[in-house]
Amino acid sequence: MRRKVAAGNWKMFGIKADLTEITAIAAAADPAVDTLICPPATLITAAVPAAKGTVLIGGQDCHHLPQGAFTGETSAAMLVDAGATHVIVGHSERRRDHLESNEMVRAKAEAAIEAGLIALICVGESLEQREAGTTLVAIATELDGSLPNTSTAANTIIAYEPIWAVGTGHIPTPDQIAEVHGRIRAILRQRLGDEADGIRILYGGSVKASNAAEIFAAPDVDGALVGGASLKASDFAPIIAALA
Numbered sequence: 001m002r003r004k005v006a007a008g009n010w011k012m013f014g015i016k017a018d019l020t021e022i023t024a025i026a027a028a029a030d031p032a033v034d035t036l037i038c039p040p041a042t043l044i045t046a047a048v049p050a051a052k053g054t055v056l057i058g059g060q061d062c063h064h065l066p067q068g069a070f071t072g073e074t075s076a077a078m079l080v081d082a083g084a085t086h087v088i089v090g091h092s093e094r095r096r097d098h099l100e101s102n103e104m105v106r107a108k109a110e111a112a113i114e115a116g117l118i119a120l121i122c123v124g125e126s127l128e129q130r131e132a133g134t135t136l137v138a139i140a141t142e143l144d145g146s147l148p149n150t151s152t153a154a155n156t157i158i159a160y161e162p163i164w165a166v167g168t169g170h171i172p173t174p175d176q177i178a179e180v181h182g183r184i185r186a187i188l189r190q191r192l193g194d195e196a197d198g199i200r201i202l203y204g205g206s207v208k209a210s211n212a213a214e215i216f217a218a219p220d221v222d223g224a225l226v227g228g229a230s231l232k233a234s235d236f237a238p239i240i241a242a243l244a
């Protein structure tokens with residue numbers, strides 16, 4: 001039985017005044033659901049006490065090396081030191097804006113795992129790939145290239161985030177989500193054997209209270225990675241409730 005995950009990606013939103021939202025999310029957290037918020041790196045240390053031990057706190061990216069002369073970067077070990085338990089790697093905005101390749105995402109995931117973090121690895125097709133009918137090939141290439149050989153059910157979570165659904169209000173049909181999640185599960189089995197059955201696969205892209213139940217009813221959906229609707233407890237609490 002895989003525990004459900006409600007994960008929030010705050011992106012470049014949030015200052016200290018917004019930590020009250022994390023405390024309000026903690027009040028709404030359900031013991032049956034792993035609730036995770038990934039705030040900006042500047043807030044991680046302060047977010048941990050605000051989370052009251054019921055919300056996990058993660059980073060949004062990490063470098064693949066533990067330290068060095070890399071201005072502006074944050075290592076996985078630094079995230080651990082700040083109190084993070086998880087880190088998102090390979091988000092489509094990082095792949096797009098920082099030209100992160102599958103190899104780079106894999107190196108980051110390996111570094112995260114090595115440092116003791118749970119790596120939340122994102123994959124997703126573009127609109128062009130969806131319309132060309134090459135979604136499953138695109139997902140297979142991204143996942144195979146981004147997944148460390150050291151991945152286990154305990155240290156890895158996969159998020160399927162169609163690029164055209166992130167921040168747009170558009171979502172795939174439940175059948176389309178189920179098809180991709182099934183393919184991801186098959187690839188995980190090829191690579192990792194029985195261990196694959198324990199790896200959580202989240203859907204991400206315009207999840208909100210009004211569509212959460214429909215999305216979560218699709219087979220092999222173990223939770224959600226949520227952007228905009230994770231910033232306010234009033235929006236995120238119903239999504240957690242839909243998973244409980």
Ligand code: PEP
Nearest residue numbers: 166167204205206227228
């Ligand atoms: C995301 O940033 O990972 C995301 C899914 O964003 P949104 O929920 O706003 O589409």
